Structure formats: C-alpha cells, structure tokens
Amino acid sequence: MRAKEEILGRIRCALGDGPIPAEIPRAYRTGSLLPDDEVIELLVDRLVDYKAGVLVLDAAQAPQAVAEILHAARTVVYPQGLDTQLLGALPETVELIADGRQRQLSVAELDQADAVITSSAVSIAESGTIILDGSADQGRRAISLVPDHHLCVVPASTIVQLLPEAMERLTITRPLTWISGPSATSDIELERVEGVHGPRTLDVLILRDA
Amino acid sequence: MTHVFLGMPAAGQGNLHASEPFPQAAHHELGNTQLRANLRHATHTIRDKRLKVVGELPDWEELRDAGEAIKNFSMATLEQRLEEFERNFTAAGGTIHWARDAAEANEIVTALIREQQVAEVVKVKSMATQEIGLNEHLEAQGIDAYETDLAELIVQLGHDKPSHILVPAIHRNRTEVRDIFLREMPEVDPELTDDPPRLAEAARRHLRKKFLTAKVAISGANFALADTGTLGVVESEGNGRMCLTLPETLITVMGIEKVLPSWRDLEVFMQLLPRSSTGERMNPYSSLWTGVTPGDGPQNVHLILLDNGRTRALSDRVARSALNCIRCSACMNVCPVYERTGGHAYGSTYPGPIGAILSPLLTGIEAEENNSLPYASSLCGACYEACPVKINIPEILVHLRAEDVDSRRGQARLPSQMDLLMKGGSWALGSGKHLGLLEKALPLGQLAAGRRKKIKKLPGIAAGWTASRDIPAPPSKSFRDQWNAEKRSQ
C-alpha cells in the first residue's frame, strides 16, 4: 500500500500549480455519410490491401463459399454458437470440431487444426478492421489465433464506415480482438511481410442480408 | 534538510541514461555507414507511408486536437484517473501493484513469476520493461525472458540494443538478420536466405513452441481506460495475441501516464497511433482486456503501475506534456539528427526527439550525460508537426537547455572557453574601433588556411565545428574595409 500512497502523493505534489483540465474538442467525424454499398466497397478495398481474401455474397450463398474455401482442410474448428448452416456444404472429409463451454480444446489441439471459422461483432470500413468480441458465434480468443487459417464471416449489417461509429456498438469490457488483415511484420528493412505468428491466411466473407 | 517528505517526486532509474555525451556517442555512430544507409532507407519509407495515410483523413487536425486535450486532461487529473482505473480493473478480477521505481517493479515481476514456479517467460515488446531493465534483472535471477517481437528477437539474439522504439532493429539489414539467425537459432535451416518472408518464417518456427507452452507472459500496454478498467496492446505479428491469450498468468508493466479517461477516447487514439507509427490505416492486431474473463485467456492477471520518474516529469509545468507521448515514433522518423546518428547515440531507451526531452525529464537534467540530450536537435520543428498529440518538443528542448545552464551555473568553476569567447565577442562587437582592430588580423587567417584556402582545424571548443567540416579561409579584407574603400572612390 505504501508505494501507492507515495506515488499518489508525488502526483499531488507535482500538480501543485493546479492545472485546469480544458474541455476536450471532439470536432472529428463521428457519423458516416456514405451509402451502405459504398461502405462495403471501402471495407473490401482495405482488406484486399492487407492481402486478405474477400468475397461479398448473399447470405444464402455462404455455405457453398465456406465449402470452397475450406475444402482442403482436414480439421476445422468453430465456436459452439456459430450458425451451423454455414458449415452445411462442407465435404465429409473435413472434420468439424466445436469449441465452447462443454468442451474447450487444448492449445495443442488448436495447433493441430488447419483452420477456424468464426463470425464477428463489428467492422470498420475506413481502416479495414474486423472486431471479434468473444460472443458465442466468435468464441474465445485462442481459437481464432492458433490455427493458421482464419475464415471470418462479416454480416453486412455489422459494418460501419468510421471508428467512432464502431465504438457505439461495442461493449468495451468484453475481450476484444481487432483484426486488420493477416498477421504481418515490417521489422526487416520495413518491408511488409504477411504471416508471422497469427493466422497467416485471413479470408473474409461479407454476407449481404437475406 | 535531511527529511524527505512522503510524495516528493523522485528521479527515474534504469535504462534512461546516456552513458557518454551525445556529441561523442553520435560521433561513433556516424562512422557506421551501414547503419546510416539502413536508417535513411527506413525512416524515409515510413515517413512517406505516414504522409499518405494521414492525408486520407480530412479530420486529422481535429483528431490531433482531441488527442492533445484528452492527454492533458488525464495528466491534470492523474490521481483520480488512476484510482478509477484501479477500482474497475480490480472489480474485473485483475490485481494492481504500484512501483515507485525500476528496482521495485523488477522485484514485483520476479516475485509474481516465482509464484508460478517457472524459469522462463515470453515477452511482448514493451518500452516500460526495456526502461526498467527487466530482462537483465530476470537473467540475474535465473529466469529466461524470451522476446517475441521479431525486431526484439533480432536485437536479443544479436546481443544488441534497440535503436528505434517501433522498429528496434532498424539498424540491421536483411543480411545481418540472416547471419544472426544462422548463428543463434540452433534448429534453423542452414540454407536460410535473407528473403524477409523466409526470415519471418524462421522466427515463427523458433518461437511457436514457446508460445504454445508458456505459463507466464509479460507485456506492456499502449492504453489503460479509466472508466472501464480496460488495457490495450497494439501490435502486428500476433506475438502480442499469443502472449495475451495463451498463458495462465499475464503480467503487464505500464507507466502511470498511459491512462486515458474514457473508453470512448480509444476512437481518437486508435486513429492517431497506427497512422503515425507504422503508416498503416490500422495495425494488424489490437487486443483489449478488462481484468479476467472466465473461460477466455489468462485467469491470473496483474498490472504494475510504474512511476520511475514520471511524477518528476509531471512536476515540470512547461515540460509535463512530454508525458502525453503515445510512443508512435513519428518524431524520430522525421528528425534530421536521428536519421544520421540513429537511436543508440541517445543512450536511453527513448531515442530521437522525444527521448531528448523525456530522458532528462525522468532522471533530472543533472543525471549522468543526459544534459547533452536537449542539444541533440537543430530545433527545426519537424517533430512537433508530426506528433499526433502535438507535443511541442522544440519548446521543451529550449526549456531544458536553460535548465541545464542554470543547473551548471550553481557549480563553482573556472570560466569556460564559451564564457571567454562570449566575453571576447561582446568586446569586439561592442565598438567599431575594437572590431577594426581585429580585422587587421584577417591576413593572419589566410596564412593559417594555407594555399588550399581551407581551415581544417580550429583550436579549443571551436574544434567541434571543424571536426566534421572545413571552413573557408577568411577574406583578406573585411566587408567594412571594402565598403569604405568603395565609398571613397565614388
């Protein structure tokens, strides 16, 4: 306790001149002006720039697209709350493993899986960012991290143009993962290389509402 | 007065000092042409990227204004913000520790690791742990700390020091990186080329098992949100997510100045930070956590709130805005001095323009050679323009120079060469007669310069000027003489 009291005491002493906090000007953009289809276009443009694979489809076409993207995988992990219709067209050769309250996969099991499919909470078009919040259709953080291929479903209704709009839709105290493209590094001569420790392949399915 | 009353701001310790004066250190670094070529390439690339993505936002200046005001608000109400944060983080199942200085923070971390009975930990890049010298401390305690950020890994395996806060291995080119990997990674493919994707792959293999089996991780934090008790880490490679998600125990070390008043403020900083630092619209991954989430991620979550000189910096009303820094590194990427000397010349964990003010603010201007740092600038102002939270670095540099002069005035000493020069100057320029007398000596200067009409070495402190350049010989006649002769002939 002593350290805390001492540090707070130092702060009081340091601010002895009594600085008065000024009003925070928030004149930056908080609401989007673009029509919905252009917002989707913007998101696609940004994600492609990050070297993610992106498809924009009607929701009804989703199972077929999932099957095409994941047909070569031997094992695919999905969170228990995922809409299983999405998995309906996968060939029988693909082993599907649910992760959830009843059964949490070990890290080693996740490492053995070829791919993971999750949904997402909110996406920001301007920066090409998809946010996962750990809801039942997205699962705990480890499942979208360890497998080397992440297929992420983005319902069109969850896309906004600007970051401040996304904040309004988020519950900040949930464990949040913001994803903008596959993992990358620019640590060697600032040359961007996609794929380091996180999933090296990111595919995004943007689903227009049925 | 021998009694130190509770709460007196105290100086920071750890890796915050220049070990030799900046001009001397810069001199060694300037001799390294490879380093200079790497740096030039890197800083220019990142600068151009930054300008492009900043230019995309019509409200960039409004975001900067908001960022500056939010940080000022946090600093002005720091005590309340920290208490609020502690309440919320603790309510969510996390544990807070307070550390007055580097040594105390290192001890807390060591004790927490010991509790888990492990001898190795994984680490995600953190300025704060670099500042307190945590790795060295753990090593002395028999605990291996594995850096997992690619650049930090290069630095660690190269037995080297970081030279840039965002790209710590900016001074290494791809061939050097390959050579380090070949030498230091026992399992590496001996055919490894210097192709960056191959090098990244080698790092992935090298660290994968560590990530998947680590029991304890150590991280820093980019933000703490007071009204929700949330911490955030911004990264690229996924090593951050690995550390923040897989181990049972997570220990975070963060400076007390990182706290933001509200979760909404993230909408400002998550726009300012990535664009200013890597020049990307958004960094690949960001993680936010609030204490413990049952069934998801680490269940034993600790945060160490570090002072280590921050309250000292806070007490300087002209310079306290240096604490607003979000460590984006934009200022060093635009700095003409940094571009030539690199980060090592600054000695401290914090290089570049921000380091030149922050290091002496944290330690006190009198500490070791830190009083030379505020002079490591031409005051061109590029850093101020680039800074996403509008820290007026040039103004603070000038303020610290004055403080340095004041601190030395107190020390009784012989008049310095500079004092004598200034005295001489005021004598010469004080009267036309005096100046005329001096001008008669001009032909002497020509003599000193010799036939090549260049003076290669000046005596005394003026030698600093000729160390890296020649000066042309003075003319045989002064301007005033010529002017008078001209007037007479008319």
Ligand code: SF4
């Ligand atoms: S001083 Fe400003 S520009 Fe420099 S690292 Fe800090 S926030 Fe970035």
